[in-house]
Amino acid sequence: xxxxxxxxxxxxxxxxxxxxxxxxxxxxxxxxxxxxxxxxxxxxxxxxxxxxxxxxxxxxxxxxxxxxxxxxxxxxxxxxxxxxxxxxxxxxxxxxxxxxxxxxxxxxxxxxxxxxxxxxxxxxxxxxxxxxxxxxxxxxxxxxxxxxxxxxxx
Amino acid sequence: xxxxxxxxxxxxxxxxxxxxxxxxxxxxxxxxxxxxxxxxxxxxxxxxxxxxxxxxxxxxxxxxxxxxxxxxxxxxxxxxxxxxxxxxxxxxxxxxxxxxxxxxxxxxxxxxxxxxxxxxxxxxxxxxxxxxxxxxxxxxxxxxxxxxxxxxxxxxxxxxxxxxxxxxxxxxxxxxxxxxxxxxxxxxxxxxxxxxxxxxxxxxxxxxxxxxxxxxxxxxxxxxxxxxxxxxxxxxxxxxxxxxxxxxxxxxxxxxxxxxxxxxxxxxxxxxxxxxxxxxxxxxxxxxxxxxxxxxxxxxxxxxxxxxxxxxxxxxxxxxxxxxxxxxxxxxxxxxxxxxxxxxxxxxxxxxxxxxxxxxxxxxxxxxxxxxxxxxxxxxxxxxxxxxxxxxxxxxxxxxxxxxxxxxxxxxxxxxxxxxxxxxxxxxxxxxxxxxxxxxxxxxxxxxxxxxxxxxxxxxxxxxxxxxxxxxxxxxxxxxxxxxxxxxxxxxxxxxxxxxxxxxxxxxxxxxxxxxxxxxxxxxxxxxxxxxxxxxxxxxxxxxxxxxxxxxxxxxxxxxxxxxxxxxxxxxxxxxxxxxxxxxxxxxxxxxxxxxxxxxxxxxxxxxxxxxxxxxxxxxxxxxxxxxxxxxxxxxxxxxxxxxxxxxxxxxxxxxxxxxxxxxxxxxxxxxxxxxxxxxxxxxxxxxxxxxxxxxxxxxxxxxxxxxxxxxxxxxxxxxxxxxxxxxxxxxxxxxxxxxxxxxxxxxxxxxxxxxxxxxxxxxxxxxxxxxxxxx
Numbered sequence: 001x002x003x004x005x006x007x008x009x010x011x012x013x014x015x016x017x018x019x020x021x022x023x024x025x026x027x028x029x030x031x032x033x034x035x036x037x038x039x040x041x042x043x044x045x046x047x048x049x050x051x052x053x054x055x056x057x058x059x060x061x062x063x064x065x066x067x068x069x070x071x072x073x074x075x076x077x078x079x080x081x082x083x084x085x086x087x088x089x090x091x092x093x094x095x096x097x098x099x100x101x102x103x104x105x106x107x108x109x110x111x112x113x114x115x116x117x118x119x120x121x122x123x124x125x126x127x128x129x130x131x132x133x134x135x136x137x138x139x140x141x142x143x144x145x146x147x148x149x150x151x152x153x154x
Numbered sequence: 155x156x157x158x159x160x161x162x163x164x165x166x167x168x169x170x171x172x173x174x175x176x177x178x179x180x181x182x183x184x185x186x187x188x189x190x191x192x193x194x195x196x197x198x199x200x201x202x203x204x205x206x207x208x209x210x211x212x213x214x215x216x217x218x219x220x221x222x223x224x225x226x227x228x229x230x231x232x233x234x235x236x237x238x239x240x241x242x243x244x245x246x247x248x249x250x251x252x253x254x255x256x257x258x259x260x261x262x263x264x265x266x267x268x269x270x271x272x273x274x275x276x277x278x279x280x281x282x283x284x285x286x287x288x289x290x291x292x293x294x295x296x297x298x299x300x301x302x303x304x305x306x307x308x309x310x311x312x313x314x315x316x317x318x319x320x321x322x323x324x325x326x327x328x329x330x331x332x333x334x335x336x337x338x339x340x341x342x343x344x345x346x347x348x349x350x351x352x353x354x355x356x357x358x359x360x361x362x363x364x365x366x367x368x369x370x371x372x373x374x375x376x377x378x379x380x381x382x383x384x385x386x387x388x389x390x391x392x393x394x395x396x397x398x399x400x401x402x403x404x405x406x407x408x409x410x411x412x413x414x415x416x417x418x419x420x421x422x423x424x425x426x427x428x429x430x431x432x433x434x435x436x437x438x439x440x441x442x443x444x445x446x447x448x449x450x451x452x453x454x455x456x457x458x459x460x461x462x463x464x465x466x467x468x469x470x471x472x473x474x475x476x477x478x479x480x481x482x483x484x485x486x487x488x489x490x491x492x493x494x495x496x497x498x499x500x501x502x503x504x505x506x507x508x509x510x511x512x513x514x515x516x517x518x519x520x521x522x523x524x525x526x527x528x529x530x531x532x533x534x535x536x537x538x539x540x541x542x543x544x545x546x547x548x549x550x551x552x553x554x555x556x557x558x559x560x561x562x563x564x565x566x567x568x569x570x571x572x573x574x575x576x577x578x579x580x581x582x583x584x585x586x587x588x589x590x591x592x593x594x595x596x597x598x599x600x601x602x603x604x605x606x607x608x609x610x611x612x613x614x615x616x617x618x619x620x621x622x623x624x625x626x627x628x629x630x631x632x633x634x635x636x637x638x639x640x641x642x643x644x645x646x647x648x649x650x651x652x653x654x655x656x657x658x659x660x661x662x663x664x665x666x667x668x669x670x671x672x673x674x675x676x677x678x679x680x681x682x683x684x685x686x687x688x689x690x691x692x693x694x695x696x697x698x699x700x701x702x703x704x705x706x707x708x709x710x711x712x713x714x715x716x717x718x719x720x721x722x723x724x725x726x727x728x729x730x731x732x733x734x735x736x737x738x739x740x741x742x743x744x745x746x747x748x749x750x751x752x753x754x755x756x757x758x759x760x761x762x763x764x765x766x767x768x769x770x771x772x773x774x775x776x777x778x779x780x781x782x783x784x785x786x787x788x789x790x791x792x793x794x795x796x797x798x799x800x801x802x803x804x805x806x807x808x809x810x811x812x813x814x815x816x817x818x819x820x821x822x823x824x825x826x827x828x829x830x831x832x833x834x835x836x837x838x839x840x841x842x843x844x845x846x847x848x849x850x851x852x853x854x855x856x857x858x859x860x861x862x863x864x865x866x867x868x869x870x871x872x873x874x875x876x877x878x879x880x881x882x883x884x885x886x887x888x889x890x891x892x893x894x895x896x897x898x899x900x901x902x903x904x905x906x907x908x909x910x911x912x913x914x915x916x917x918x919x920x921x922x923x924x925x926x927x928x929x930x
């Protein structure tokens with residue numbers, strides 16, 4: 001039995017019919033064609049599906065869509081402003097932090113969420129902030145470099 | 155080395171912009187109108203015969219469109235591995251798409267296609283299967299012993315193959331040795347952990363022609379294996395090159411069950427059919443083969459090897475798949491060839507068990523061997539009081555020597571000595587203390603390991619494909635489109651190949667674009683594997699670009715009234731060498747070539763020469779007979795907590811000789827990512843199975859522990875000892891695999907240096923360390 005809910009995603013309200021067990025990740029990908037959030041495991045283990053809810057990084061595979069109305073959801077598609085990349089997106093390109101790219105969107109949003117409340121993290125804090133996001137290609141070093149690049153005063 | 159305008163620069167990856175904004179090009183995003191979703195039913199038992207399957211309840215579920223059982227699949231035994239012809243001797247054909255005998259827990263027995271994935275899943279659970287359980291065996295040494303359950307008629311005692319190679323006189327060598335070391339080493343089953351699950355969509359037309367989108371490391375490999383398994387000519391199967399895939403590392407180097415199952419379901423329904431693995435399904439689909447290695451090594455007083463003998467037992471699981479070739483690469487390039495020794499023998503066994511099947515994984519048998527060989531060298535140095543660098547320098551090959559496997563090849567660029575020396579200098583190796591010299595409960599130690607020689611291509615394996623080809627076409631705006639079958643796994647193949655094409659053509663990096671390719675439109679290509687793409691595909695794209703360049707200079711020469719060899723290309727412009735003001739843009743040359751015979755110019759009509767007409771296109775297709783070997787040496791510092799057994803890697807210096815570096819940022823990324831996989835192999839990762847039921851106990855990322863950013867050292871320093879490989883594109887060799895071959899023994903040796911105990915079985919967990927320290 002599906003129910004209509006409204007979700008505020010990237011500043012836009014979407015009316016969508018969802019099943020009780022549908023995850024936010026499923027709704028983003030299958031109903032709204034927002035493909036930036038990736039399914040890597042569907043069990044809250046890899047972080048490829050990370051999005052922001054009211055500024056907090058969450059695994060969208062671990063959130064029932066039914067619990068999301070009333071929250072401000074930000075996906076990678078909402079990061080560009082007036083056609084300009086977010087500084088974190090720029091930094092990921094510049095430092096070579098992108099390899100296969102499957103973890104990249106989740107990684108950027110995890111970092112974005114952390115930087116919004118901790119604008120000048122130490123390297124150790126950066127590593128802590130992305131410890132819930134797995135990457136198998138980069139060894140994380142250039143990802144840490146990218147996040148450091150946009151940290152204030154570092 | 156000469157300075158170049160694109161090669162050797164830290165260029166931005168052409169795919170990065172797309173990937174930081176959402177990344178639409180992944181196979182997981184492929185959607186077609188009317189697409190069905192399929193799920194597989196898998197055996198709960200590790201060894202069983204299927205007596206009866208009842209699909210009636212599943213078929214009645216609304217939304218179900220087709221069901222597939224072993225009775226519906228062709229009776230064709232195949233092997234799924236991409237890089238050799240289907241009938242190659244090393245490729246044991248023991249798989250059916252669905253079989254009525256299952257040999258590992260999780261082997262598919264049926265599949266359902268439905269309008270939604272949830273319906274397919276529910277329907278699969280409604281299929282009733284009656285099994286006759288058969289005895290199972292999980293330990294390869296038990297499997298070859300008397301009375302063990304037998305998996306196949308074609309393999310008495312479960313032995314897939316038992317190759318043996320020897321040089322010189324082993325007995326005499328051991329008689330001449332002053333010291334003999336005998337040790338046993340064991341590696342575990344680890345997973346590639348590509349982030350994008352295996353996924354495919356297969357569509358069929360009314361005449362049964364198939365089009366396949368898949369997260370594959372080789373479109374031609376997939377076409378060949380899929381056509382064979384289905385009993386079709388290859389021309390009935392088209393595989394589309396994905397713009398990128400979410401990692402592979404060798405784990406997508408064979409056809410899965412999903413592609414042939416989707417193909418058959420699509421033919422049954424006439425609709426496109428998609429399967430996406432769950433992460434659990436990925437974990438039981440591919441793994442690095444565990445190998446147990448018995449080493450006996452004779453050393454002379456002067457520190458040279460007198461004799462080396464090794465025996466390796468490889469657990470290939472329920473099907474042979476990669477097991478036979480992994481074993482050969484392991485024996486030859488992991489054990490026999492890396493060091494000089496006149497008297498050597500290696501014996502290997504690939505053994506069937508009721509464990510999951512093995513697969514390709516970066517390093518392909520060498521990480522297992524390096525763990526044993528490089529650990530034992532450390533043990534030898536410790537006992538005989540040699541410095542580990544000094545000892546290796548007595549036993550390694552040198553530049554301009556003949557290749558130890560094939561004397562017709564020369565080690566034209568081979569800088570292992572410099573890797574060791576420069577690495578040692580930058581790391582501070584000279585400050586190494588004796589083992590367990592630290593005070594306190596947390597003890598630091600340093601260690602090193604090398605990969606002296608690597609296969610990097612097909613040398614020694616004449617039945618392995620090494621082809622690459624490219625089509626390069628110029629556009630009227632002065633840009634170039636490249637079509638190649640080469641897959642970018644994420645390691646930057648597209649970037650490196652674009653740089654090579656841009657350098658050869660004399661255009662900026664941004665002017666080169668990789669475009670659509672499938673198995674019907676581009677030249678045959680071997681997989682993206684075996685550290686081969688920069689070299690083999692690099693040479694192919696350089697030749698295609700070179701042939702376009704030749705035509706471009708001819709046309710520009712005609713227009714500029716200058717001899718083609720008096721021209722040069724720079725920054726997108728063709729100009730006369732001695733008078734650079736005289737020239738024209740590439741764009742103008744292409745416009746001239748693609749304009750009609752008569753062109754309107756302000757003064758009226760202007761005729762051109764018909765010889766100057768046509769698209770500027772270059773095609774190449776090459777198959778080098780071998781790739782030159784990279785070499786590497788790595789230095790690691792660890793801290794071991796002797797109270798908890800926890801190991802922290804503090805810093806790493808990793809030196810490689812890879813010829814000229816095409817893309818420094820990409821090369822560093824390979825080294826850093828390879829180290830992460832090596833650290834996981836050394837300390838954490840273990841795909842554990844219940845030894846009674848065969849069930850996977852680590853089938854998700856909560857139980858399968860791979861390194862996060864917190865486990866990684868704060869700095870991995872890459873050193874590249876550059877040289878100009880005469881046969882490589884702009885002097886380049888390849889890189890990927892040594893980055894993961896070396897870390898485990900380097901870490902193990904550093905742990906020994908810290909606490910004075912030797913762990914010979916991976917992973918080196920806190921429990922093993924505490925047990926070795928006598929604290930458990």
